[in-house]
Amino acid sequence: MLPRHFICLLVIVAGLVVLSGCGPAPSGGLALEVRFAQMEQAQTDAGGLPLGVHSYIVQARTGGLDGNLVGGTDCIGIDAVDKKRMSVKLDLPAHQGVSLVVSAYGGAGCSGSPDWQGLAYNVVIQAGRQIRVPIYVTRRGMQLNPTRAHFSEPRVFATATALDDGRVLLAGGFENPILQGGLIRLQASCDAVIYDPGTARFSSPIPLAAGCRGLHRALKLSDGRVLVVGGTRRVMVDFNNTVTVRPSGDHLVTTAEIFDPGTNQFSPVGSSADIGRADAAAVAMIDDKVVLIGGRTVSLKSDTIVAGPLGGDTWNFSAMGTPLLTPRSGARATRLTAGILVVGGNVSGTDPVELLDPVSLTSAIVSLSTTASLSVFGHSLTQLSGIEALIVGGVPDEAGALPGNGAVSISLGGNPPTVWEGTLQHPRAFHAASLLEDGRVLLAGGLDDTLSARKDLEVLVPGGSSQVLTEATLGTESIGMAAARLPDGSVLLAGGLGLETGGTVKLSSTVLLLSP
Amino acid sequence: MGKWKVLLGLVVFPFLLAGWPAAGQETGSKKILVLNPESRVLNPNKLRNLGKHLRFLIRRYPSLEVLEIPSLQFKVMKRKAKCRGSETECLVSIGRQVGVNRFLHSEVQKLPGRYLVVMKLVDVDVGRLIETSRQRARRRIGSLRGALLKGWVDLFGSLIRSQLQVSANVVGADVFLDGRNIGKTPLILTKDLGKGTHIIEVTHLDCLPARQEIQIAKGRKLKVSVMLEEKPTEVAVAPQPPPAPAEGKKIGGKEEQDPAELLPPPPPSPPSPTPVVEEKVETPPGSKSLPSKQPDPRPFLPSFETIGGVEKKKPGEKLRISESGPIYKQWWFWTAVGVVVVGGVTGLVVGLTDEDEGIPAGRGRVVIEF
Numbered sequence: 001m002l003p004r005h006f007i008c009l010l011v012i013v014a015g016l017v018v019l020s021g022c023g024p025a026p027s028g029g030l031a032l033e034v035r036f037a038q039m040e041q042a043q044t045d046a047g048g049l050p051l052g053v054h055s056y057i058v059q060a061r062t063g064g065l066d067g068n069l070v071g072g073t074d075c076i077g078i079d080a081v082d083k084k085r086m087s088v089k090l091d092l093p094a095h096q097g098v099s100l101v102v103s104a105y106g107g108a109g110c111s112g113s114p115d116w117q118g119l120a121y122n123v124v125i126q127a128g129r130q131i132r133v134p135i136y137v138t139r140r141g142m143q144l145n146p147t148r149a150h151f152s153e154p155r156v157f158a159t160a161t162a163l164d165d166g167r168v169l170l171a172g173g174f175e176n177p178i179l180q181g182g183l184i185r186l187q188a189s190c191d192a193v194i195y196d197p198g199t200a201r202f203s204s205p206i207p208l209a210a211g212c213r214g215l216h217r218a219l220k221l222s223d224g225r226v227l228v229v230g231g232t233r234r235v236m237v238d239f240n241n242t243v244t245v246r247p248s249g250d251h252l253v254t255t256a257e258i259f260d261p262g263t264n265q266f267s268p269v270g271s272s273a274d275i276g277r278a279d280a281a282a283v284a285m286i287d288d289k290v291v292l293i294g295g296r297t298v299s300l301k302s303d304t305i306v307a308g309p310l311g312g313d314t315w316n317f318s319a320m321g322t323p324l325l326t327p328r329s330g331a332r333a334t335r336l337t338a339g340i341l342v343v344g345g346n347v348s349g350t351d352p353v354e355l356l357d358p359v360s361l362t363s364a365i366v367s368l369s370t371t372a373s374l375s376v377f378g379h380s381l382t383q384l385s386g387i388e389a390l391i392v393g394g395v396p397d398e399a400g401a402l403p404g405n406g407a408v409s410i411s412l413g414g415n416p417p418t419v420w421e422g423t424l425q426h427p428r429a430f431h432a433a434s435l436l437e438d439g440r441v442l443l444a445g446g447l448d449d450t451l452s453a454r455k456d457l458e459v460l461v462p463g464g465s466s467q468v469l470t471e472a473t474l475g476t477e478s479i480g481m482a483a484a485r486l487p488d489g490s491v492l493l494a495g496g497l498g499l500e501t502g503g504t505v506k507l508s509s510t511v512l513l514l515s516p
Numbered sequence: 517m518g519k520w521k522v523l524l525g526l527v528v529f530p531f532l533l534a535g536w537p538a539a540g541q542e543t544g545s546k547k548i549l550v551l552n553p554e555s556r557v558l559n560p561n562k563l564r565n566l567g568k569h570l571r572f573l574i575r576r577y578p579s580l581e582v583l584e585i586p587s588l589q590f591k592v593m594k595r596k597a598k599c600r601g602s603e604t605e606c607l608v609s610i611g612r613q614v615g616v617n618r619f620l621h622s623e624v625q626k627l628p629g630r631y632l633v634v635m636k637l638v639d640v641d642v643g644r645l646i647e648t649s650r651q652r653a654r655r656r657i658g659s660l661r662g663a664l665l666k667g668w669v670d671l672f673g674s675l676i677r678s679q680l681q682v683s684a685n686v687v688g689a690d691v692f693l694d695g696r697n698i699g700k701t702p703l704i705l706t707k708d709l710g711k712g713t714h715i716i717e718v719t720h721l722d723c724l725p726a727r728q729e730i731q732i733a734k735g736r737k738l739k740v741s742v743m744l745e746e747k748p749t750e751v752a753v754a755p756q757p758p759p760a761p762a763e764g765k766k767i768g769g770k771e772e773q774d775p776a777e778l779l780p781p782p783p784p785s786p787p788s789p790t791p792v793v794e795e796k797v798e799t800p801p802g803s804k805s806l807p808s809k810q811p812d813p814r815p816f817l818p819s820f821e822t823i824g825g826v827e828k829k830k831p832g833e834k835l836r837i838s839e840s841g842p843i844y845k846q847w848w849f850w851t852a853v854g855v856v857v858v859g860g861v862t863g864l865v866v867g868l869t870d871e872d873e874g875i876p877a878g879r880g881r882v883v884i885e886f
Binding site for chain 2: 006009010013014047048049058060085086087088089090091092093094100102118120123125126127128129130131132133134135136137176178190207208209211212233
């Protein structure tokens with residue numbers, strides 16, 4: 001019954017397409033008129049430029065965006081049903097590594113600054129060959145844009161790593177919240193997905209090779225691969241009465257694995273009890289040596305520094321002889337010219353900032369003349385330059401403390417280090433932070449001092465003030481989002497956790513793009 | 517030349533389409549092997565009963581396809597694999613032979629005065645143990661079932677209890693639940709929506725919106741079929757956003773389970789083998805004709821009557837309760853098949869006709885797709 005129905009339908013539909021859909025075109029080929037879905041925004045499954053676009057132009061440049069112009073279109077005016085809303089052809093001289101820039105305008109004539117823009121990098125043009133390049137345009141002017149799909153499973157505390165080819169690897173994190181003893185227990189995710197900025201869609205889930213993990217670290221290496229290390233399979237959180245993010249010391253992940261963007265697969269590359277640590281600070285050095293600092297081990301706070309020099313396909317991690325001066329968990333670290341700057345994650349009252357020597361990895365206290373408390377967790381540390389980093393928000397590491405709105409930049413350019421102190425418009429912890437191309441720092445979501453998830457975004461000018469982006473609003477699941485900057489300057493914000501009444505939480509599978 | 521390509525496309529396309537369900541399966545549900553628990557202390561009937569109960573629980577998850585093999589076959593496979601117990605390597609080997617992605621192994625052991633239910637969830641693809649759960653139980657079947665349920669929740673997360681299925685005469689219509697877009701028709705939403713009244717809205721650019729209040733109770737399965745009416749006048753092509761519903765309350769307000777609720781569900785009533793109650797809301801016969809030229813533009817608010825404890829619409833309304841048959845007898849199934857066929861053929865024709873033609877010498881062609 002079923003095959004007969006199916007075959008009949010197929011034959012009828014195929015016949016109709018042949019008889020009525022196709023007819024001889026004036027040029028002698030086939031003319032096919034295809035009407036695509038009418039949507040206000042391109043951010044739908046139907047695709048196409050947003051209906052607000054009335055003209056656009058495509059430019060092809062060698063190398064980066066500042067390279068020589070090698071071709072492009074004239075300004076193309078389109079109406080709602082124009083096929084060029086869906087795609088456009090462009091004949092270009094054969095060349096390796098062309099950048100394609102699509103600038104779209106709400107008005108006719110392609111005048112003024114583009115309202116939407118989309119980019120494709122490293123496009124290879126071969127003579128006599130046709131290739132298809134998907135480009136997803138996003139509305140510019142610090143606007144939030146949706147992607148065309150959500151990722152497979154809602155998750156929080158995933159890592160987002162921008163790959164060299166423009167894609168973003170979103171790995172691990174936590175899912176499946178269960179209320180247990182007044183706290184929320186989250187189980188680690190066992191897979192990763194890749195976001196493709198050209199199609200604004202995600203790959204199917206890629207299983208992690210060495211197990212489920214969250215509160216791990218993902219570090220991009222010089223050859224473009226990504227090392228995923230440490231983490232835990234469970235975490236208990238509570239944002240109702242106090243701010244608690246407690247990685248389970250009984251479910252630590254003692255393995256490392258590496259993601260190869262060429263094969264889109266993870267491979268196990270090492271195992272050691274020393275890397276069994278969650279929420280550690282981590283940096284990759286110039287020689288691809290990976291350094292893990294502190295974290296939650298069998299102890300609540302660890303003072304161990306673990307280094308993993310690359311040895312072929314296997315990494316050998318081992319604890320360094322000289323520990324940190326203060327045990328830490330939830331610290332953040334960044335690699336500056338002078339060494340590895342480690343901030344926070346320790347108990348209040350002790351030295352909150354340490355600097356590790358880039359060669360010997362021995363630690364020294366960084367004395368700062370600031371009134372701001374940097375003994376915090378849930379803060380962000382953003383590298384501003386080779387000598388300067390910015391610390392934002394976080395919760396003081398003491399009983400009953402709430403998220404703060406402090407912003408402190410530390411410059412190691414002189415001796416003693418110079419400090420700038422500022423304030424955010426709103427307190428934040430477990431927020432997403434990303435350095436924008438113009439030097440400002442984006443701060444998105446997070447937990448505020450009323451223990452609510454903030455829906456807004458701020459842009460902080462280091463050394464200046466902070467402003468809330470009034471036209472950009474996140475969903476309610478804004479705690480613990482993963483953030484990564486794309487090649488076109490947009491910032492990808494993925495996943496997150498929202499607070500529900502009754503002590504429960506809700507996770508998000510939404511991914512948003514903030515375009516400059 | 518172009519017509520030959522079209523004919524080639526028409527010949528090739530059915531073969532491509534034939535492979536489509538398998539491809540969809542690969543990216544969609546995962547196969548999980550769930551056997552009857554092993555035990556030296558319980559009789560086979562009781563173990564069969566427990567296994568059946570466990571598989572029933574797991575079949576609620578749309579992302580999992582439950583497979584089973586006879587206990588005897590499992591024992592033979594274990595012997596061939598030279599398994600001494602339920603080692604992970606052994607379970608992975610058997611799972612690979614069966615061709616599943618996951619293997620849930622359970623065993624009931626005897627402790628002094630108690631029983632211990634040990635459950636292992638194995639990732640067959642990766643070849644590793646995901647998690648082990650140990651739950652204590654008493655000898656009675658209800659307690660053992662409860663331990664299996666707790667173990668499963670411990671391994672996999674919260675238990676799915678409510679399911680909402682929304683279909684319409686228009687595939688791809690936006691579905692809003694309490695003001696939040698939850699997808700497009702046909703849609704299956706399996707999550708705990710929260711007990712109480714919710715509002716379903718179905719909108720499509722070319723149709724009048726439909727709006728409906730639904731009552732959701734825990735463990736219930738609600739099917740809603742919507743007959744959208746075409747808009748009375750031809751819609752201009754000007755950019756019109758789809759009608760946005762009023763901002764409503766959030767869905768999934770209580771997605772996690774209270775530990776107190778991790779108790780086994782009540783046993784199924786005799787006529788229905790599942791405790792998931794199905795409420796079907798569908799279009800009545802003869803109501804599929806197009807609306808009159810002056811349709812009522814008001815949002816429709818049907819009244820209810822109760823049948824068997826389930827609220828049901830009266831005749832003449834757009835949302836009704838009726839029997840449902842196999843999937844291929846549903847009108848929307850063939851509509852969806854038609855859309856896929858037309859889309860596929862169209863894509864194939866477009867893809868075949870514009871390839872590499874008329875490219876100037878020394879140049880390459882880029883087709884930028886938005």
